[in-house]
């Protein structure tokens with residue numbers, strides 16, 4: 001009996017200890033640790049809004065966003081920072097360009113000095129890692145290049161990079177041109193030879209989807225298209241849950257939205273596997289391809305995977321394990337994840353660039369005229385521009401850069417310190433997150449001059465180095481080793497699309513257009529981008 005009571009006593013002590021331990025850990029996470037971090041930074045002169053229990057500054061952040069979203073900007077007015085990143089606009093006035101913000105109990109050091117940004121993204125990038133996206137977004141973006149770290153990221157980057165070389169992409173100009181011709185012809189028909197109002201953002205999303213499908217899937221285009229459609233549907237669920245990410249365990253709730261999300265995700269995996277299995281039939285047991293097709297991104301990855309030493313994975317694909325060479329490259333599930341990543345990273349970013357460029361040209365008719373004159377002079381008035389033509393469109397290049405400067409699709413980057421370190425004379429603690437507000441850097445008068453918030457593509461006439469005080473202040477595609485791999489593809493397809501629109505139409509903002517740049521995941525027009533096109 002006594003032994004039994006002892007056992008009970010012991011058990012109760014263990015439970016009390018464990019409860020106490022977890023309470024202490026939780027208390028440390030949501031109160032003492034944030035307070036220590038606040039003191040640590042304030043001793044070094046870095047201040048910021050006060051940390052509030054559990055929520056951090058979430059309430060203030062949401063308040064700023066709701067207020068900013070309720071008012072549109074005047075037309076042709078590009079001072080979008082107070083609307084898009086209202087917290088940065090308000091707090092940098094109080095605390096300076098480097099300050100501490102609390103996203104729940106997570107501290108984020110906001111850094112907008114280009115010299116420090118260069119340190120973080122280029123000079124000492126190995127000391128920083130990427131920050132994971134919220135769970136639903138992570139599922140959508142896939143475990144591909146955007147999120148991978150370390151050696152695996154380096155392997156994938158090496159394999160995928162050749163697909164995005166300019167020489168390779170230029171071969172796709174006729175295919176891209178065909179998709180764009182179809183879009184422009186559709187608009188022409190809808191205009192009945194006169195004029196038509198179109199919300200361009202939706203059309204550009206479809207266009208970029210088609211082009212990435214060609215880049216990735218090549219001859220499997222039709223099957224690839226279905227996967228994109230599933231992915232786009234899932235994107236709607238992810239966006240729906242984006243503002244609920246502060247609810248712990250939200251993604252596990254057995255609600256219709258979550259069930260639907262998981263179902264579509266499984267369907268994407270199954271469909272992709274089918275395409276890969278089909279392609280593998282072109283390979284003999286030695287891993288040599290019998291059929292002759294041009295290389296698309298999927299093919300490059302399959303070839304790399306055939307060299308994989310992941311024998312188990314390979315045998316499930318029906319390729320003889322004994323034939324696999326020894327170097328580790330890439331596996332079947334890696335390909336599936338990379339595919340999702342490309343779809344996620346390439347579609348909405350590029351359509352956002354196309355949309356803002358058309359909006360800007362509609363707002364600034366003198367630049368629209370200059371760009372059209374250049375296009376007609378170099379490419380003629382109807383023909384699909386060739387890669388040679390595209391290379392000559394210098395004014396259009398300047399316009400795209402100015403569009404990316406004023407309206408960068410990705411408005412901020414995130415990194416996390418891997419260890420305690422010194423940055424700009426201040427000690428940063430391990431696991432501190434750093435927020436690099438691209439939009440704020442692109443709009444800073446100290447970097448770009450007093451006309452920083454004006455649309456002036458001429459500032460890029462002698463290149464980025466003459467446009468800004470710091471070469472690294474222009475970073476719509478990021479900087480350093482993790483710089484966007486799809487930059488060439490995005491610029492090429494946007495140039496081609498805008499050139500082909502300029503050949504056929506002049507355009508102005510539709511009367512219903514409201515100038516309201518906003519961020520859900522990327523920078524988009526809150527009420528769409530209705531534009532009135534007049535046939536030439």
Ligand code: HEM
Pocket residue numbers: 130145146147157212341342343345346347349350353408409410413414475476477478479481482483484485486487489490
């Ligand atoms: C205007 C269009 C685009 C913009 C503004 C853009 C922007 C960016 C930015 C800012 C990054 C760096 C993220 C970071 O450092 O945390 C990035 C990375 C990336 N982008 Fe893009 N992107 C665009 C188009 C594309 C396209 C068309 C693709 C592919 C089809 C693509 C694929 C990627 C990938 C895979 C990464 C991760 C690279 C790595 O970490 O190695 N992007 N992009």
